[in-house]
Amino acid sequence: MMKRTKVKELLAAAPAGTDVMVKGWVRTKRDSKGIIFLAVNDGSTINNIQVVAEAAKFDTGLLKDINTGASVAVKGRLVESHGKGQRVEIQAAEIILYGKADPEVYPLQKKGHTLEFLREIAHLRFRTNTFGAVFRMRHAMAFAIHKYFNDKGFCYLHTPIITGSDCEGAGEMFHVTTLDLNNIPKNPAGGADFSKDFFAKETNLTVSGQLEGELGALALGEIYTFGPTFRAENSNTPRHLAEFWMIEPEMAFYDITDNMDLAEDFLKYLINYALENCRDDLDFLTSMYDKGLIDRLKFVLDNPFERITYTTAVKILEDAGRKWEFPVEWGRDLQAEHERYLVEVHYKRPVIITDYPKAIKAFYMKQNEDGKTVKAMDVLFPGIGEVIGGSQREEDYDKLLNRIRELGLKEKDFWWYLETRKFGTAPHSGFGLGFERLMLFMTGMSNIRDVIPFPRTPRNAEF
RNA sequence: UCCUCAGUAGCUCAGCUGGUUAGAGCGGCGGACUGUUAAUCCGUAGGUCGCAGGUUCGAUCCCGGCCUGGGGAGCCA
Known part of the structure; x- marks a missing residue:
């Protein structure tokens, strides 16, 4: 059973042709005839590891489902990159797709987004x-x-x-109470009767x-x-x-x-x-x-x-x-x-x-x-x-x-x-x-x- | 809370000083390309013009209201 290696570690490793496994989320996919490049990020560093996959070695449907946002595990060989943008890359031997991210509805694009827009999708902006x-x-x-x-x-x-x-x-403080807000017990002066509250007194968030x-x-x-x-x-x-x-x-x-x-x-x-x-x-x-x-x-x-x-x-x-x-x-x-x-x-x-x-x-x-x-x-x-x-x-x-x-x-x-x-x-x-x-x-x-x-x-x- | 700017396609924006069919880039989709770096090239679909009113023959456009967001100020950390 092969152990996963974090991207941060892979990027610092020597491209010795060793077999490795990386797990993460696809940031971008670029394809040419017969060859596909994935940039994979797992959060361990801002940098991505490039995965190179020869289209002929993989199921066409699988490759089609791997888009920006998809989560994958990739097993392959860590080698010196042929390209110019990175020192090392993984030549993929096996790709497991954990979760698809339908590009028609996945809100994050390859292009830049405004911080205001990303605030509206705070669950994905990470x-x-x-x-x-x-x-x-x-x-x-x-x-x-x-x-x-x-x-x-x-x-x-x-x-x-x-x-x-x-x-x-x-x-100003936030009140903390378990009183029924639709039926607040009243004290003789007409205010809320906090002696009936959880702490038997008025409480707030610090x-x-x-x-x-x-x-x-x-x-x-x-x-x-x-x-x-x-x-x-x-x-x-x-x-x-x-x-x-x-x-x-x-x-x-x-x-x-x-x-x-x-x-x-x-x-x-x-x-x-x-x-x-x-x-x-x-x-x-x-x-x-x-x-x-x-x-x-x-x-x-x-x-x-x-x-x-x-x-x-x-x-x-x-x-x-x-x-x-x-x-x-x-x-x-x-x-x-x-x-x-x-x-x-x-x-x-x-x-x-x-x-x-x-x-x-x-x-x-x-x-x-x-x-x-x-x-x-x-x-x-x-x-x-x-x-x-x-x-x-x-x-x-x-x-x-x-x-x-x-x-x-x-x-x-x-x-x-x-x-x-x-x-x-x-x-x-x-x-x-x-x-x-x-x-x-x-x-x-x-x-x-x-x-x-x-x-x-x-x-x-x-x- | 106050002042100010904005809200048009999935995103970023243009447009209309009121008039037939609302545009672009990116993204998506389809295709091309043996190694790309936010790839490139060709094609294509996609819209309640923030919401509800008012004025008008006619409103995305004008008017007041509301909602949401940005910037500035106050309060503060």
Whole structure:
């Protein structure tokens, strides 16, 4: 019984005339009189292996049924190619057809398709070069993230997907309930009676694992989360999803500078990993979608990120000598046009902005001694904007409690969070990285729907 | 959610400033060609012009509505 060899391995092998078997999907079929060429791909690499079949050796009906999209097993001899396009090829001795793909109705053609069209056939788009490259890279990045943190001694902590806390302020949440929506039990006030619900309280899908992550960090030292998060915002942009994956490291005894150092080192590690391990896919994406992709990855890898305070950023924008659609003024949040100017025009490299006004940042960020700013940090990348947001966390019980009260948040919702500041509190920091935002940068894709296998966006949950 | 552009063959698009039978390239199908590389050459089929209305003798074309998609913005990661 002959064992299957993956295409990636075959393409690297010496054409020694050995008998091999390949299994995969036919990408193209070209035929001449008496001779047929199949390009077979099995997903192990973006490249195809060429199968050469002499028509006379095979059943005519079989050859007619082997079209683009068909799945086959081919046994034959691995030899040096006579043609120019490839080093090796398989001279077919036996072909097994597993599944036909009727060319009259199979939607993928040999010619190029738009990404918009392929989104409508997300169940088949994996079979294209583009999405093969993107999702191989997505896997490689997920693996590299775990490897990075594992090698540094971080603990992968699983934070809950269903949460009972509605206290993030990170956006609208999806409700989780088993109540009969056609017959919702009511409480005396006329609202839904969640005491009758599965968890006997109101629950939602998580918008972030950060608060739970902090609990872990304040015992395990260094943790990270890597899981799905959910936002029920009506955001219709190429940079937002209702369901996306987030990486959130949280480190005890890290201050804001340690935090920035980690974020920069982490991103550069991932870029380097992609350049070293995903070269074929990167070459393809660079030539087909984004001519500057590989050069940009190398540039970001080789140059230090610029680190400036919010106050400095405002000064630069005020002195830029140009009109802004949104006003620049200390205390206002930076808009997309401002971030783009800093990253793409002024510094021409990634920028980390720190020490934002406390009024525009979350309650848990550590307050500076000036009483006006907090130890926040945003990492801004060219093309995609904010890729990382993080901060040193407020470890002082009284300051944290005061901030919760100032903002009118419900103190009792945070009892467990506050207790970590009451018992053995410690300086600590962390950040969040949107995985799909990272993938946009790594692949050169421009729409976030094209870097996640099954995008969830407003009015769209097909597949 | 706001602004803006678009929706015509399986795909990518042209067309009609209202008028008989709506076009191209690619893909499909048939044929030719002993080694092709998104092969090439010849032939051929294929359409509810996004949906439901309105104006009109007549609407794919004009008008308002709705749906879907792209781009930009907001919210954010």
